[in-house]
Amino acid sequence: MVATPSTPPTRPRSRGRVASGIGEGGRAYWLYLLPGGLLFLGVIVVPFFMNLGLSLAKWPGIGELTWIGFDNYTELFADDAFWASFRNSVAMIVAMVIAPTVIGLILAAVLFDVIGKRFGGRSASALRAMYYLPQIIPVAVAGIVWGWILRPDNGALNGLLDAVGLDGLAQNWLGDPDTAMPTVMAIMVWVQIGYPVVIFMAALQRVDPELYEAAEIDGAGWFRRFRAITLPQIRPETFVVTLTCTIAALKVFGPIFVLTRGGPGNATNVPSYFAYQNFFEKARVGYGAAIATVLTLIIIVLSIVFIRAQAASERKDRG
Amino acid sequence: MTTLESTSTAAGPPAEPSPATGRRRDRHHRGAVRWIVLAVLVAGAVVMLFPFGVIVLNAFKSPADYSTAGPLSLPTEIYTTGMVDFWNRVNFGQKLWNSFFIAGSVAVLGVLISLFNAYALGIGRVRGRLSIVVLFLMANMLPQETLIYPLYYISKEIGLYDTQLAVIIIFTVIQSAFGTYLLASVFGTFPKEVLEAAALDGASKWQTLWRVVFPISRPTLSVLLIFFFIWTWNEFFIPLIFLISNDNQTVPVALGVLEGDRLMDATTTSAAALLGVVPAIVFFLIFQRTLARGITAGAVK
Numbered sequence: 001m002v003a004t005p006s007t008p009p010t011r012p013r014s015r016g017r018v019a020s021g022i023g024e025g026g027r028a029y030w031l032y033l034l035p036g037g038l039l040f041l042g043v044i045v046v047p048f049f050m051n052l053g054l055s056l057a058k059w060p061g062i063g064e065l066t067w068i069g070f071d072n073y074t075e076l077f078a079d080d081a082f083w084a085s086f087r088n089s090v091a092m093i094v095a096m097v098i099a100p101t102v103i104g105l106i107l108a109a110v111l112f113d114v115i116g117k118r119f120g121g122r123s124a125s126a127l128r129a130m131y132y133l134p135q136i137i138p139v140a141v142a143g144i145v146w147g148w149i150l151r152p153d154n155g156a157l158n159g160l161l162d163a164v165g166l167d168g169l170a171q172n173w174l175g176d177p178d179t180a181m182p183t184v185m186a187i188m189v190w191v192q193i194g195y196p197v198v199i200f201m202a203a204l205q206r207v208d209p210e211l212y213e214a215a216e217i218d219g220a221g222w223f224r225r226f227r228a229i230t231l232p233q234i235r236p237e238t239f240v241v242t243l244t245c246t247i248a249a250l251k252v253f254g255p256i257f258v259l260t261r262g263g264p265g266n267a268t269n270v271p272s273y274f275a276y277q278n279f280f281e282k283a284r285v286g287y288g289a290a291i292a293t294v295l296t297l298i299i300i301v302l303s304i305v306f307i308r309a310q311a312a313s314e315r316k317d318r319g
Numbered sequence: 320m321t322t323l324e325s326t327s328t329a330a331g332p333p334a335e336p337s338p339a340t341g342r343r344r345d346r347h348h349r350g351a352v353r354w355i356v357l358a359v360l361v362a363g364a365v366v367m368l369f370p371f372g373v374i375v376l377n378a379f380k381s382p383a384d385y386s387t388a389g390p391l392s393l394p395t396e397i398y399t400t401g402m403v404d405f406w407n408r409v410n411f412g413q414k415l416w417n418s419f420f421i422a423g424s425v426a427v428l429g430v431l432i433s434l435f436n437a438y439a440l441g442i443g444r445v446r447g448r449l450s451i452v453v454l455f456l457m458a459n460m461l462p463q464e465t466l467i468y469p470l471y472y473i474s475k476e477i478g479l480y481d482t483q484l485a486v487i488i489i490f491t492v493i494q495s496a497f498g499t500y501l502l503a504s505v506f507g508t509f510p511k512e513v514l515e516a517a518a519l520d521g522a523s524k525w526q527t528l529w530r531v532v533f534p535i536s537r538p539t540l541s542v543l544l545i546f547f548f549i550w551t552w553n554e555f556f557i558p559l560i561f562l563i564s565n566d567n568q569t570v571p572v573a574l575g576v577l578e579g580d581r582l583m584d585a586t587t588t589s590a591a592a593l594l595g596v597v598p599a600i601v602f603f604l605i606f607q608r609t610l611a612r613g614i615t616a617g618a619v620k
Contacts, residue, residue, distance in 0.1 A: 029443025033451075036436040036495060037389065043492040054468065110356055118353045130364040133371065136603045138553040141595035142574035145370045148588045149390075154391035155585075156373045163391055210326045250591035251462045252553035257381055258575045272556075275464040280560070285468055292465040294431070299460055 054289035061285050070289035082291065084266045085211075085274040087179065089250055092270060095185035096192045097242055103189070105274025107131065109226055111197070112204045128201060132194030139191060143144035143258030146187045150174050172261050177267040184259060184268050191255070192248075196241045202232040232317075239310045243303065250299055272293045372598065379587035380404060383587050402590035405583075409573050410565070411594060417562075418569040418598075421483055426548040430540055432491060433498025439530050440499065441506025442514065452503050458496040463516040463556050468620055471560060486561050490554065494547045503538055506532070545606045552602070570595055 055072055059065040076082050108142030117123035134142060149156045152172035161170045173183045207229065215225045231238075253272040256262060262277065264271035269277075271291055323494070381398040388395070405411070436455075440448045470489060471480070479485040517527045533540070558572045568576075574595045576585055579585055583591065 029439040029445050030327040032435040032439040032443065033445065036432040037486065037494045039432065040455075040458070040496070043470065043489055043497070044461070044466065047473070048461070050469035050472075051465050099402055106453045107360070107460065114353055115360060119357060127360055131367055133367065136549070137573040137599040138555065140555040140571040141592060141599070142594045144574050144588065144595060145374055145410050149370055149373060149591060154386070156377075156389065159390045163389075165610065189368075193367070223587065237560050243348050247460055252466075254571075254575065256557070257555070272462060281466050288464075289468060292462065292467075296415065297467045299462060300457070303460055
């Protein structure tokens with residue numbers, strides 16, 4: 001208590017122990033929250049509520065602002081482009097969450113079980129690094145790389161197809177409304193796959209090898225061990241991966257901006273790019289704010305559902 | 320899959336006395352399968368690396384060479400004019416410095432703010448800390464679109480629009496929201512005896528922070544520093560909107576805008592993409608060791 005003579009403990013019951021004495025004097029500790037708190041207020045809280053307010057207004061960004069209540073939202077729900085952007089969000093979830101998680105699980109298990117054990121840990125780490133490489137480059141740069149490979153007239157992919165005699169398959173991958181979305185999805189799988197592989201391989205190291213040995217002695221095959229041991233044991237990591245990837249999929253902007261600018265038409269438009277267009281290209285600030293608000297709401301609701309589901313599954317495990 | 324299953328079942332019949340013999344037999348049986356698995360995984364890795372391969376292949380190819388021999392041939396000569404031209408045209412050295420300055424400032428300031436916040440929340444255990452931590456976590460999940468227009472408007476009003484300072488402030492807050500969440504939970508388990516000893520020695524809160532908490536948590540802080548740096552380096556949306564003048568742009572924005580506008584020829588684009596990829600790989604190689612160390616240090620604690 002010598003250290004804090006100027007700040008007497010406010011709650012007498014904790015006077016007895018020095019340890020809790022350290023936790024007291026709350027007022028002095030509040031000072032440390034001050035710089036972070038003020039910045040947080042100015043950069044997150046105030047803009048968040050301003051955006052909420054803007055979503056109830058009609059405003060071109062300069063000049064007069066008219067309050068129009070929920071008109072932006074009613075217009076939004078009748079807007080085909082809005083629904084198209086959210087349909088594309090579902091496609092992004094398939095490409096950035098479901099496919100990478102499933103493929104990543106299999107890759108991690110095979111790398112860990114077969115490559116790591118039969119060919120040594122170094123081969124497994126080397127392969128893991130190759131799968132992880134797209135994750136470390138800026139996503140906008142990944143977009144440039146692919147935009148260049150997929151150029152319709154002289155890109156590398158069409159060149160490759162030409163070289164192997166499949167030139168009938170060559171096409172304007174990002175420019176054709178039928179192929180644009182599947183192409184963007186494939187690119188996002190490529191971008192995303194390394195993340196679950198790395199997380200799941202770390203998770204597998206945590207699992208007690210005796211579990212596998214016991215199952216092997218009991219005559220369980222690889223696939224049964226994968227289902228009965230691996231999957232349940234690494235469930236916490238699976239939750240984290242699916243939640244963070246789902247949020248990333250709903251927010252995706254950079255690849256769309258660089259690869260397609262939401263086109264052709266609205267074939268690859270996503271909510272974040274749709275909001276950007278309204279904010280900065282169409283000068284419909286209120287409408288953009290309404291799109292951003294709906295997106296925020298969806299992310300918050302999904303996160304709560306996820307975290308609840310995780311808590312429930314943990315309770316079930318313990319119970 | 321079926322071969323794997325049947326062989327491993329055969330590997331462990333109760334008659335087998337020692338697991339070692341079982342494993343040896345197992346290996347004979349699996350001989351072919353493991354090579355097939357390896358081949359499939361290597362093929363997958365080749366697909367993953369293919370884009371990087373073609374980028375390198377074409378970054379040093381002359382436009383004439385490209386138009387006659389296509390994107391998949393080896394360059395007939397090492398042609399660097401395209402890359403040099405691009406470097407000079409966009410003043411790439413300055414873009415690198417801008418990215419470095421912004422990401423570095425955000426990393427340092429973000430860690431500092433996270434440290435202060437977490438000191439109050441995790442060690443000071445100020446009242447209402449749980450709701451504060453949840454608030455920071457929520458801020459981390461918010462889509463940037465929901466903040467962008469007000470931030471754009473405010474920065475214009477106070478004269479910070481199109482300045483690197485605006486981007487630094489915004490990312491310091493966004494990154495420290497995550498850092499606070501992480502550090503606060505790490506500090507929640509900070510050894511009490513150490514803090515007691517410091518208090519008995521007459522250390523003030525400020526001294527305790529810098530002489531006790533900071534040195535002990537340095538591994539975690541350095542991991543945070545690296546994450547903040549790389550995340551900020553890779554950011555695209557906010558820099559795209561805030562840094563409109565050429566002199567302020569970061570590497571991803573400069574490249575992203577050029578590609579989005581489809582203004583460059585094939586070999587220049589390839590050279591540009593390579594210039595965007597190289598720094599990321601360099602950071603990865605440099606930081607990988609620190610990251611591995613930091614993570615192990617965290618695990619031991």
